[in-house]
Amino acid sequence: MRSGGDGIMTVYDQHMHTLFSPDSSEEFENYLKQTPGLMVTTEHLDFNDCFRDGKDTVLDYENYSATIDQLNEKHGNRIRKGIEIGYTKESFDQIQDYLKGKEFDVQLLSVHQTSEYDFLQPVMKEKDVEDVMNEYFPLLLEAVTNFPTANVLAHFDYGIRLFAVSVEQLQGHESILKQVLQKVIDKQLALELNTRSMYQYGNVALYEQMIEWYVALGGKLVSLGSDAHSTDYYAYHFEDAFALLEKNGISSVTIFEKQQPTQLPLSEMKKNVK
Numbered sequence: 001m002r003s004g005g006d007g008i009m010t011v012y013d014q015h016m017h018t019l020f021s022p023d024s025s026e027e028f029e030n031y032l033k034q035t036p037g038l039m040v041t042t043e044h045l046d047f048n049d050c051f052r053d054g055k056d057t058v059l060d061y062e063n064y065s066a067t068i069d070q071l072n073e074k075h076g077n078r079i080r081k082g083i084e085i086g087y088t089k090e091s092f093d094q095i096q097d098y099l100k101g102k103e104f105d106v107q108l109l110s111v112h113q114t115s116e117y118d119f120l121q122p123v124m125k126e127k128d129v130e131d132v133m134n135e136y137f138p139l140l141l142e143a144v145t146n147f148p149t150a151n152v153l154a155h156f157d158y159g160i161r162l163f164a165v166s167v168e169q170l171q172g173h174e175s176i177l178k179q180v181l182q183k184v185i186d187k188q189l190a191l192e193l194n195t196r197s198m199y200q201y202g203n204v205a206l207y208e209q210m211i212e213w214y215v216a217l218g219g220k221l222v223s224l225g226s227d228a229h230s231t232d233y234y235a236y237h238f239e240d241a242f243a244l245l246e247k248n249g250i251s252s253v254t255i256f257e258k259q260q261p262t263q264l265p266l267s268e269m270k271k272n273v274k
């Protein structure tokens with residue numbers, strides 16, 4: 001696939017963070033060393049960030065863009081710009097204001113928190129998992145319904161990463177999850193396979209169930225992302241994710257440039273996976 005950069009399309013990890021996110025200190029250059037081809041980073045935007053005592057986590061777009069422009073001059077246009085938008089109802093207008101006039105290749109849509117807590121904060125562990133699912137999945141549906149410009153629905157299981165949820169328990173929420181998937185399809189988003197969720201947080205069986213429902217509903221667009229905050233997790237367990245996708249009849253992933261989708265065949269990436 002020839003699509004910018006030096007024309008080499010290799011493994012493309014569509015969910016990664018650098019030091020432009022407060023919870024990462026990784027440098028672009030180190031990611032560039034992982035691949036001879038294109039890459040994208042997807043930095044955090046979380047207003048009223050519960051992990052930072054309610055401070056806003058706002059990507060410094062000017063600096064981010066200038067840094068990428070500089071590196072792109074040096075390295076043959078290999079870096080694309082992305083953002084991971086942490087949706088809350090309360091921050092909807094702030095998010096829209098922030099995005100105005102800014103250009104990203106890809107927008108990930110995430111639900112990380114309510115106005116009171118992030119779903120990965122330790123306080124969550126004291127809650128009943130059914131209560132958490134009854135809270136989280138409607139937020140996901142709200143996000144994907146209301147948000148106008150996203151390209152990818154990220155880590156559908158973020159809210160339950162701290163729990164050992166069985167497939168049977170997930171199936172208890174089939175109706176709302178299928179509504180989420182239907183919205184993803186209707187709005188032509190790609191559904192993310194978050195490989196750290198799958199293989200680090202142990203939720204691979206939940207992803208298998210979601211993909212099965214998604215395909216049955218007619219879903220075709222899938223995004224693959226490690227959610228790396230350092231190069232240690234670059235393309236984390238991608239080979240396992242390729243196998244899962246192929247088992248479900250999916251032979252390519254959807255990647256975005258200036259928010260326009262193209263298909264990247266798994267066969268292309270398989271040649272190059274570490």
Ligand SMILES: [Zn+2]
Nearest residue numbers: 084110154155
């Ligand atoms: Zn996230």
Ligand SMILES: [Zn+2]
Nearest residue numbers: 015017084227
């Ligand atoms: Zn992330």
